Amino acid sequence: MTDSEQTNENECEKNSPGNVTQNPQNQPTHADGFTRIPPNESRRGKLQRIAQKEEEDLRKWKEENRPGPIHLPPEQLGGAVSLAEVRQRQQMEARQSKLKKKLMKEEMDRKKRQAEEEETEKMKAIQREKANKLKMRTKQEEEQRQERYQHDKQTKTEEFLQKFERSSSTVSMASSNTIPASSWGKCHEYRDSRKEEENAALLKMKEEQRRKTDILEEKQKQQEEDRKRRAEADHRRVNLAFLDRLEARSSGRMSEPMTQTPESSNVWLDDDDKPQDTALSTAPNPSQVHTDSAEEDVLVLCISVWFSVGSRCRCLQNRLAEALRWRRVLPPCLSCSMNQMNQQGDSDHKWNLMKLQNRFPYYDRDMLEDIVKECNGDYQQAYELLNV
Structure with missing residues (x-):
């Protein structure tokens, strides 16, 4: 039997009617509106004995589990770093504290942004999944609706085909009869014939217009080719005249200075037109190193023409510069x-x-x-x- 059960039995015995009559001191007294309940001496004494016993057990346990003495080898505490080094380290840490705080703040902001991005991606994935589910559900509902109305559609189609077959059979029977066609049928036949005639006329007009367009394009192409041919001939004529004057001056037949003429002011030297004179050739043969006096005079004349005419003609300037560059000697x-x-x-x-x-x-x-x-x-x- 436990202590609580014994305590309850003792209380029951004490509160029994026999005990009430034997111990009147244990009864509560009433005075001045208050009720005084005296303590239960036996219960109180028992609780005190239990408390003393527990305190004694705790004291014995502490005595048994008291830690022993600590034996550590003697060592020097501190002094490994000098005072100047410690102060220098403190100053460096104080200077770097702002940078450390800034780095910590950036790291926290980065982690926060990363968490927000992850949350956003998660929400997007959820919404995407919802949209896919809605699309699949809509597709399934559409398929179910088509299956549901497929029978009705087939029935209507069969009715229409039967009706069309009946109407076609009646029309064939009416045409087989010797009865003349009605005015309504004649009107429709006239409209169909007019429509066919209009379509044929429209196709004929389109074909005529297409043929005229082809002829016009061919004519324009021929005119463009003629114009290019005339321009090339004009360019070649002017270039030949210019080269003839250069040859005449190099051979001594033109002792007077070159006069400005309309042809000399408009000199064309295209990349497609090769110069007729050997002195203006842009790619001379490397074996022809030693030139005669006539070629030297032509080269000197080219340089003089460069200064006089080349400043006004970029094409001639480039060709003469290239000729000088390729001429090694x-x-x-x-x-x-x-x-x-x-x-x-x-x-x-x-x-x-x-x-x-x-x-x-x-x-x-x-x-x-x-x-x-x-x-x-x-x-x-x-x-x-x-x-x-």
Whole structure:
């Protein structure tokens, strides 16, 4: 039997009518509106004994489980780092505290954005799944509806076909009879015939218009070809006249300076038209290194024409510049003049060449060097020649 059960039995015994009569001190008393209940001495004494016993058991347990003495080897505490190093470290940490806080804030913001993006992606996935489910459900409902109304559709189709067959049979029977057609039938036949005639006339007009369009396109194409042919012939005539004048001047038949004529002012040298003179050829044979005096005179004349006419004609300027660039060995007169120029002012020549390369980066260095040499190192003249 436990202590609580014994306590309850004792209380029952004490509260029994016999005990009430034997111990009147244990009865509650009433005075001045208050009720005084005296304590149960036996229960109180029992609780005190239990409390004392538990305290004694706790004291014994503490005595038994008391930790023993701690034996540690002696060691030096602190002093591994000097005071100056500690202060320097503290100053460095204080300077880096703002950066650390900023980095921590950026990391927190990044994690927050990442969490928001994940949440957004999750919501999008949920909505996408809902949309797919709705689409599938709509598709299933449509299929069910079609299956449900398929029977009615088939019935209506059969009724229509039967009705059409009956009407066609009646029409054939009526046509087989000798009774003349009614006015309604004649009207429909007339309308059908008129419609067929109009369609045939429309097709005929379309065919005629298409044929006229083809003829006009062919005529325009022929006119364009004639115009191109005339322009090419005109270009060739002007170029031949210009080359004839160059040959005449190189051979000494034209001692007077070249006059400005309408043909000389409008010089065309297209890429398709090859020059007739050997001095203006853009790709000479490398084996032809030694040229005669006539070719040297023509080359000198080309350079003079460059300065006079080439500044107004970009095509001629490019062709002459290319001819000079591909010509590896210059005439003796030009070679001597260039050697003298290089001996007198090599530094000025290089400086002018650098300035021209800076101003005209899209030109080749060899071409710019040839132009500077032909201009005798005059930067202004070379600049005006190139800046056309």
